[in-house]
Every structure is written in structure tokens, then in C-alpha cells.
Amino acid sequence: MQFTDIGGVTLHYEYREGGPGKPLIVFANSLGTDFRIWREVVDDLAADFSTLCYDMRGHGLSGLGAPPYTIADHVADLSGLLDFVGARDGIVCGLSVGGLVAQGLYAIRPEIVRALILCDTAHKIGTAETWNARVDTVRRSGIDAIADGVMKLWFTPSFHAEKPALLAGCRAMLARQPVEGYTGTCASVRDADHTEAVGRINVPTLCIAGDQDGSTPPPLVRSMADLIPGAEFEIIEGAGHIPCVEQPVQFVARIREFLARKQLGGHADA
Numbered sequence: 196m197q198f199t200d201i202g203g204v205t206l207h208y209e210y211r212e213g214g215p216g217k218p219l220i221v222f223a224n225s226l227g228t229d230f231r232i233w234r235e236v237v238d239d240l241a242a243d244f245s246t247l248c249y250d251m252r253g254h255g256l257s258g259l260g261a262p263p264y265t266i267a268d269h270v271a272d273l274s275g276l277l278d279f280v281g282a283r284d285g286i287v288c289g290l291s292v293g294g295l296v297a298q299g300l301y302a303i304r305p306e307i308v309r310a311l312i313l314c315d316t317a318h319k320i321g322t323a324e325t326w327n328a329r330v331d332t333v334r335r336s337g338i339d340a341i342a343d344g345v346m347k348l349w350f351t352p353s354f355h356a357e358k359p360a361l362l363a364g365c366r367a368m369l370a371r372q373p374v375e376g377y378t379g380t381c382a383s384v385r386d387a388d389h390t391e392a393v394g395r396i397n398v399p400t401l402c403i404a405g406d407q408d409g410s411t412p413p414p415l416v417r418s419m420a421d422l423i424p425g426a427e428f429e430i431i432e433g434a435g436h437i438p439c440v441e442q443p444v445q446f447v448a449r450i451r452e453f454l455a456r457k458q459l460g461g462h463a464d465a
């Protein structure tokens with residue numbers, strides 16, 4: 196297990212060094228999850244890339260810090276972690292709030308971001324009303340009270356029917372996150388708006404959406420892609436908000452194809 200202290204917050208991370216010349220891909224998780232969501236993706240990509248996953252503060256085995264958070268807090272964690280592992284640059288892949296963190300990292304340190312993979316995310320996610328309502332419910336009744344509803348956003352009806360054990364595991368991952376970490380991160384999503392900043396992105400960018408994502412639906416993800424110069428947009432078939440868990444093979448194939456075509460590492464048919 197790997198832990199480090201970044202600015203007073205303990206971060207749980209997993210750094211797999213792929214060897215000389217292997218580009219680094221960094222993975223930032225979504226609200227209510229931790230880096231276990233990347234397992235199958237990382238196991239595949241590790242043949243050709245160095246990989247770095249971490250649990251966002253307030254999630255998994257990382258520390259709480261001082262909630263509520265801002266996206267800048269999460270960005271500072273990732274920025275510090277990259278310095279800690281000695282990464283000079285990386286391809287940054289972020290899911291949902293992790294995508295907001297990836298956009299925020301590019302905004303303050305573009306020189307360390309070689310490319311962006313923005314999954315089931317947007318320049319702005321939700322409204323103050325919806326986030327405040329969720330925070331109030333979770334404070335009053337706990338994460339368990341919203342967990343079944345959130346599972347409908349995260350995964351398709353087919354996944355619910357065909358993978359009940361994996362669904363139960365993902366529900367447990369959500370329900371066991373610390374309430375303050377969860378609500379603190381809800382606040383960071385509520386307050387983030389990268390609408391102007393994404394227009395200044397100047398690295399290869401792939402935007403990905405699950406075709407049945409109930410949280411950041413394809414038209415929203417596409418609207419972000421339209422704001423980013425040269426960005427590409429891809430749909431993952433048969434996936435909700437977390438395609439890296441629901442459709443890992445398709446997800447990896449899209450990433451590999453993009454990175455190989457942009458000559459950023461690996462090869463498409465690996």
C-alpha cells in the first residue's frame with residue numbers, strides 16, 4: 196500500500212512505474228468511489244504505460260482534510276502527488292469530478308499535462324439546487340439513503356439485472372465513503388465552473404460518455420467537447436456513468452486507439 200502526505204492530507208495512491216520511456220497515465224476517481232474503479236483499465240494499460248491512481252481526499256483510504264472542499268483543493272492534491280512521484284508530465288484521465296480536477300490541473304499547470312481524457316464529466320455539472328438538496332439529504336439520512344438512486348445513475352438496467360454482485364459491491368463502496376468527504380466533494384462540484392477555462396485547453400483531448408449516463412448525459416459531455424479546441428467525443432455503448440467498471444474492454448479500447456493515433460504511447464490493438 197502506498198500513502199503520502201500532500202499539504203497535510205494523507206493520500207492513498209498506487210503508482211506502477213512502467214519502465215523507461217513509458218508515458219504516465221494518471222487516473223482521478225468520481226464522487227463516492229475510490230481508485231478501485233480503475234482496476235481492470237489499469238491492469239490492461241500497465242503493459243505499455245506507467246500508471247498512477249489515487250483516492251481523492253475524503254474518499255477511500257485518503258484523509259479527510261478540512262471539508263467542504265473546492266476543486267482547487269482537489270487539484271492541489273493531484274498536483275502535489277505528481278510532484279511527489281517525480282512525474283514531469285502525464286496523460287490525465289478523470290471521471291466526473293475527477294474530470295473537473297483534470298481540467299483544473301491543466302488550468303494551473305498546463306506544462307505537466309500531455310493529454311486529457313475526460314470521462315462522463317463536463318465543464319459544469321448540475322446546479323446549486325440539486326447539489327444542495329443532495330448534501331442536505333446525506334447530512335440528514337446518510338449516504339445509504341441515496342445509494343439506490345445513485346446506482347441508477349451509475350449503471351444501466353442491464354448491469355443491474357446481470358451483475359448483481361458487482362452492483363452490490365459498488366453500492367457498498369459508495370455507502371461506506373465518509374459523509375463529510377462525500378458532501379465536501381459535492382460542494383466542490385457545485386461550485387466548479389470551467390466553462391471559460393476549457394476553451395484554452397491546447398493538448399489532445401478525448402471526451403467519453405456512457406450512452407446511458409444518468410448524471411452527465413452524452414449531450415452534456417458533447418457540449419464540453421465542443422468548447423475544447425480539437426477535442427474528440429466518443430460514446431461507450433451499454434454504459435452509465437462509470438464505463439471503466441461497466442464496459443472496461445470498450446473503455447480501454449477507446450483510450451488505446453486515441454493515444455496510439457496521437458502518438459502518445461501504446462498501440463491500438465494491444
Ligand SMILES: O=C(O)CC1=CCC(=O)O1
Pocket residue numbers: 224225226227290291292293320345348384410436
Ligand atoms: O453520483 C453522481 O451523481 C455522479 C457524479 C456526479 C459528480 C461525480 O463525480 O459523480
